[in-house]
Amino acid sequence: MQTFVTEYGWLVLLAVLVVIALVKSAVVAPNQSAYVVERLGKFHKVLYAGFHLLVPFVDVIAYRRSLKEQVLDVPKQTCITRDNVSVDIDGVLYLQIITPEKSAYGISDYEWGAIQLAQTSLRSVIGKLELDKTFEERTRINQEVVEALDAAAAPWGVKVLRYEIRDITPPVTVMEAMEKQMRAEREKRAAIAQSEGEMQARINLAEGAKAAAIAQSEGEKQSLMNQAEGQAAQIRTVATATAEGLRIVAGQLGDDPVAAAQLRLAEAYIDQFGRLAREGTSLIIPADIADAAGMVAAVSGIIKPGRGLAARPGSGEHAAS
CATH class of the missing domain: 3.30.479.30 (Band 7 domain)
Known part of the structure; x- marks a missing residue:
């Protein structure tokens, strides 16, 4: 046994040294990592993720760095x-x-x-x-x-x-001052918002009143226009009827339009005096009695035998009176 150790001991030692060298030389760098390698005290290279072999007892990993954030x-x-x-x-x-x-x-x-x-x-x-x-x-x-x-x-x-x-x-004092300032600013914005709302409300009311006034004036205008159109239509109807009556009377008077107009005017004159006499209690005397007598004479002259105009109903009563 002693002879075996003497003869093969150095081989065992050599094998142990080889194993240690292999362990020292084999390096596996993890992902997102970097190893800074020094050789004999100097920077040699950088090992990134993967398997690497180093020179035993010469190369040394001096720094390990993470490449992550x-x-x-x-x-x-x-x-x-x-x-x-x-x-x-x-x-x-x-x-x-x-x-x-x-x-x-x-x-x-x-x-x-x-x-x-x-x-x-x-x-x-x-x-x-x-x-x-x-x-x-x-x-x-x-x-x-x-x-x-x-x-x-x-x-x-x-x-x-x-x-x-x-x-x-x-600081606390500054925070308190800032809080007061922010509170005042909020109150200011609230007051401004309220005043703007009130102003808008007044504007809306004014706009509504304006629109109502315009609508009312438009309605009154339309009403007046309708009344004017009605009166104009009435006047046109009366004028048409009057013209037609004058035309018929003129035909009866031998196509004499002047005589027809005089007759109509005299009738209106006598009717107005008769109405005033019936409706009032006062005695009405014409300013110029000769004019009234002349008007009656004109009517009598127009309505005479041979002119072809029949006496109006009730005319005898007026003559008798």
Whole structure:
């Protein structure tokens, strides 16, 4: 047994060394990972996902980097706005390693460096804005912080994807003042809305009254037009009947239209005096009795034997009277 160990011990040792070397040289890198390999203390290469063989006792995996997107919490810090108001702001930073060897040799701790750079960049951006703008322009603030970080982190092999402000906390006194301001603004908007509603209501009432007045005037206008048209039609009817009567009388008087007109005028004259005498209690005497006698004589002259006009019913009564 001692002879076997003496003769074959070195072979066993050699086999153990070979196994250890194989274990040391075989490397499997996971997906979305990168291994930075050094050879004899110097950067040699980067191993990405897959199976790799290294030179035993010569090549060493110095750094292991994840190529996934990383989320870093940026602690709360106090920033001073342009109008000298102190606010506490915290946020979240999203970044990704693009060049693993730069992240290993460009900076000792890229995560810590990115957080510090995010805080300083945020203070610089907030210092350019007033307090109200810090609440209104979060997107602009985030974009400016990302641009500053991305330019500074490029030598580290890190790509800054985005930065998001988590919370902005002003002092208690400022919050109370802002609450009062917002309450006053809400009351102002409510008063404006109420006044605008009342104004619109008055406008609507005025418009309704205007429309009603226009409709009423149009109705009255149409009524007057209808009355005028009725009166015109009545006048035309009376005129037509009068003309027809005169034409018949003129035919009876030997086609003498002048005599017919005189006869009609004399009849109207006598009728009016007769109506006044019947309806009134006063005694009416013509201003010129000769005119009245002349009118009667004219009627008698027109209605004479041989003119072909028969006496009107009741004319004898008037003559007797």
